[in-house]
Amino acid sequence: MKASSLHLIRMVPTILPDLTFEEALETTKIYSVMGLLKNGTPLISSRPFRAPHHTISDAGLIGGGQIPKPGEVSLAHNGVLFLDESPEFKKNVLEVLRQPVEDGTVTISRAASSLNFPARFILVIAFNPCPCGYLGDLKHNCKCTPTQVQRYESRLSGPLLDRIDMHLEVPSVPYKDMSSADSGESSALIKERVQQARSIQKKRFEQRKNYYSNGQMTPKDIKKFCILDTPSEKLLEKAVDRLGLSARSYHRILKISRTIADLDQSENLQTKHIAEAVQYRRLDCCK
Numbered sequence: 001m002k003a004s005s006l007h008l009i010r011m012v013p014t015i016l017p018d019l020t021f022e023e024a025l026e027t028t029k030i031y032s033v034m035g036l037l038k039n040g041t042p043l044i045s046s047r048p049f050r051a052p053h054h055t056i057s058d059a060g061l062i063g064g065g066q067i068p069k070p071g072e073v074s075l076a077h078n079g080v081l082f083l084d085e086s087p088e089f090k091k092n093v094l095e096v097l098r099q100p101v102e103d104g105t106v107t108i109s110r111a112a113s114s115l116n117f118p119a120r121f122i123l124v125i126a127f128n129p130c131p132c133g134y135l136g137d138l139k140h141n142c143k144c145t146p147t148q149v150q151r152y153e154s155r156l157s158g159p160l161l162d163r164i165d166m167h168l169e170v171p172s173v174p175y176k177d178m179s180s181a182d183s184g185e186s187s188a189l190i191k192e193r194v195q196q197a198r199s200i201q202k203k204r205f206e207q208r209k210n211y212y213s214n215g216q217m218t219p220k221d222i223k224k225f226c227i228l229d230t231p232s233e234k235l236l237e238k239a240v241d242r243l244g245l246s247a248r249s250y251h252r253i254l255k256i257s258r259t260i261a262d263l264d265q266s267e268n269l270q271t272k273h274i275a276e277a278v279q280y281r282r283l284d285c286c287k
């Protein structure tokens with residue numbers, strides 16, 4: 001991935017809400033088990049950002065070993081796990097991500113027993129449009145054959161993409177444009193909006209234990225908290241038909257719409273919120 005986009009992804013933790021005390025304790029515990037706590041840092045107070053290399057093994061990613069140890073998914077607990085050049089990861093390595101992405105926890109089974117480690121993180125995966133990276137680029141020519149492009153795309157499995165909330169195409173931006181002073185909202189401002197949206201969600205789920213964000217909503221919650229007016233319902237119906245969306249994608253769109261509406265401080269879901277969320281499912285149609 002190009003340096004400018006990598007810079008953008010490294011910024012993700014800077015717009016996330018501050019760690020709560022409980023979250024800080026959970027994350028610290030994992031680093032302590034691994035002997036990774038730095039001298040003079042008894043408590044980890046910022047969200048972790050982990051970016052393992054594509055040569056990592058499945059045990060390195062989800063944990064394992066004779067005496068089971070947590071892997072990268074647990075070191076990313078309450079933070080961000082970033083997989084750059086994701087089609088380069090071994091297929092079995094990507095497949096083992098499905099459990100933690102779905103459950104926020106990972107189970108390491110051994111003959112005698114099995115161990116659970118926490119693994120709730122934001123998964124960010126990046127990949128190029130083709131092996132050389134220039135497909136669709138206006139300034140460079142792509143030299144890949146259609147077969148090479150197809151083989152490259154097929155390395156990311158549908159079930160994994162299906163579990164990813166938002167798909168975005170990031171055009172290459174020269175680094176000087178990104179780092180210039182007038183390049184938009186600052187991280188601090190965005191973080192403020194994120195914190196506000198998070199407190200709306202905290203209030204929404206105050207009766208539930210360990211429930212703090214829209215991402216955790218069950219289909220029953222979605223019915224209760226994502227009520228659609230007729231135009232929004234029609235728009236979503238059309239999107240489902242056109243893109244051939246799965247039930248899982250349908251529910252994800254509603255959850256993301258709820259979050260977009262929270263960021264907008266809007267109690268009701270509006271057509272514009274649904275329309276924005278549908279845009280983030282762009283890879284659903286080409287799986």
Ligand SMILES: [Zn+2]
Nearest residue numbers: 130132142144
């Ligand atoms: Zn190419």
